[in-house]
Amino acid sequence: MSDTRWLSTEESAAWVRLVALAELLPGALDAQLLRDAGLTHFEYGVLMALGEAPSRTMRMTELASRTNATLPRLSHVARRLEERGLIERFPCPTDRRATNATVTPAGLDLLASAAPGHVETVRQNVLDALTPEQLEQLYSIAGAVLTRLDPDERLTATSCQFSEGPAAARMG
Amino acid sequence: MSDTRWLSTEESAAWVRLVALAELLPGALDAQLLRDAGLTHFEYGVLMALGEAPSRTMRMTELASRTNATLPRLSHVARRLEERGLIERFPCPTDRRATNATVTPAGLDLLASAAPGHVETVRQNVLDALTPEQLEQLYSIAGAVLTRLDPDERLTATSCQFSEGPAAARMG
DNA sequence: GCAAATCAGTTGTTGCGTCAACCATTGCGG
DNA sequence: CCGCAATGGTTGACGCAACAACTGATTTGC
Numbered sequence: 001m002s003d004t005r006w007l008s009t010e011e012s013a014a015w016v017r018l019v020a021l022a023e024l025l026p027g028a029l030d031a032q033l034l035r036d037a038g039l040t041h042f043e044y045g046v047l048m049a050l051g052e053a054p055s056r057t058m059r060m061t062e063l064a065s066r067t068n069a070t071l072p073r074l075s076h077v078a079r080r081l082e083e084r085g086l087i088e089r090f091p092c093p094t095d096r097r098a099t100n101a102t103v104t105p106a107g108l109d110l111l112a113s114a115a116p117g118h119v120e121t122v123r124q125n126v127l128d129a130l131t132p133e134q135l136e137q138l139y140s141i142a143g144a145v146l147t148r149l150d151p152d153e154r155l156t157a158t159s160c161q162f163s164e165g166p167a168a169a170r171m172g
Numbered sequence: 173m174s175d176t177r178w179l180s181t182e183e184s185a186a187w188v189r190l191v192a193l194a195e196l197l198p199g200a201l202d203a204q205l206l207r208d209a210g211l212t213h214f215e216y217g218v219l220m221a222l223g224e225a226p227s228r229t230m231r232m233t234e235l236a237s238r239t240n241a242t243l244p245r246l247s248h249v250a251r252r253l254e255e256r257g258l259i260e261r262f263p264c265p266t267d268r269r270a271t272n273a274t275v276t277p278a279g280l281d282l283l284a285s286a287a288p289g290h291v292e293t294v295r296q297n298v299l300d301a302l303t304p305e306q307l308e309q310l311y312s313i314a315g316a317v318l319t320r321l322d323p324d325e326r327l328t329a330t331s332c333q334f335s336e337g338p339a340a341a342r343m344g
Numbered sequence: 345g346c347a348a349a350t351c352a353g354t355t356g357t358t359g360c361g362t363c364a365a366c367c368a369t370t371g372c373g374g
Numbered sequence: 375c376c377g378c379a380a381t382g383g384t385t386g387a388c389g390c391a392a393c394a395a396c397t398g399a400t401t402t403g404c
Contacts, residue, residue: 004288011299014307017314018197018298023240024321025194040360061382068195073361075384080360097369097382116176126190127183129316135186137309142189144301149196212390233352245391247354252390269352269399350401355394362389370381 025125032121037114042067043077044118047086047111050103057102059092068150086110197297204293209286214239215249216290219258219283222275229274231264258282 007015029041039047045067050056058066064074078101081087086107092098103111130138179187201213211219217239222228230238236246250273253259258279264270275283302310 004291005295006291007294007299010304010307010311014311014314015294015299017311017318019201020240020322021314021317022194022197024318025190028321029191059382068192070362071383072363072385076360079384092382095370095382099383119176119178122179122187123177125320126317127179127187129320130313132182134309134313134316135182137306138313139182139186139189141302141306141310141313142186142193144306145193145298146189146196148297148301149200150192231352242392243353244355244393248390251354264352267352267400271353345404347404348402350399352399353397355396357392357394359392360390363387364385365387366383366385368382368384370379372377372379374376 028125029118029121033114033118036117037110039110039114042069043081044111044114046074046077046081047103047107050087050101051108051111055102056108057100060089060099060101063101081107200297201290201293205286205290208289209282211282211286214241215253216283216286218246218249218253219275219279222259222273223280223283227274228280229272232261232271232273235273253279 026041033039033041033044037044046063049063049066050058060074060078061071063069064071067074069077078087078089082089085104088102088104089099090102092100127135198213205211205213205216209216218235221235221238222230232246232250233243235241236243239246241249250259250261254261257276260274260276261271262274264272299307
């Protein structure tokens, strides 16, 4: 019955802060991107993933996996983005069940115009608050937690959609 | 105009993982609580906040602030919880604009039955993946970020709603 | 004291995400 | 080949959150 291992004071304190962080961060990202570019953070991630893909094209299923979305969610979002002219969808020639999505030039333009403000938000709200040591600690800690939360490591796969800025900027 | 400071490799890597964490954590918490207790994590937080309050009662506005909810959101959630008999609302005697909310015994029972499973989820998904040093680092890092994200420290105020388990368990 | 501004809370509308159901295609076993 | 399960994707219904508009109560300013 009550053999529950309750949280110690330290555990509770850290947990409270982590939960607060997880609650506030998505809203802050959405708010800035929506205000300045009319995109949710998820939509931004979708466009970014497509923009970084070879030939700017990706299968819906793979896109969903990379962006941590369910397929229905991605399908709805893709329809909206397509209606806005930011992406296009067409049937995959080799597998007629599948659908491929591509960013349009308009989508890339919007992405390019949105990126600086987004990066600035990320700096102001998170990165600039941390020392280099803390940045590395964060990398380790988040990695350890993701091992439990996302065992398949879909989100942290190579060249993740949430990377910021043009690919060239990260390849130093 | 392209004076944007793009993210370094280290910054990008840590950021990607943090975003993945923030995306996955709420869903994991909701999934377990919904399955085992029929509560969202937010509803759990509301009940917890009320349960820890003196006389298990709180003003709607204060409750909204503690749980990081807008007042409309809390109002909707409170109506549902009241319909389920988990809380009660009644006008505040001293300020006739205000409304007080109280957890019912049924609400406390549900909370008590939900807590062990929730704590177990928190351990499995997060705490048990971290060393004691990492726990302290997480506390510092999240604190630093929250200074930017939540300057008023509404969420991290004393006896926060997302603390786990009976209050006695945390007070040693 | 009374009008205007503010505060506390509720309600209605809109938009997004989840779930379940659905269709089409592909792969596989017999 | 044929039947059947599994895969890829879309659609529709429903629930929840954000935003705006509204009611009623309280404070402020003159």
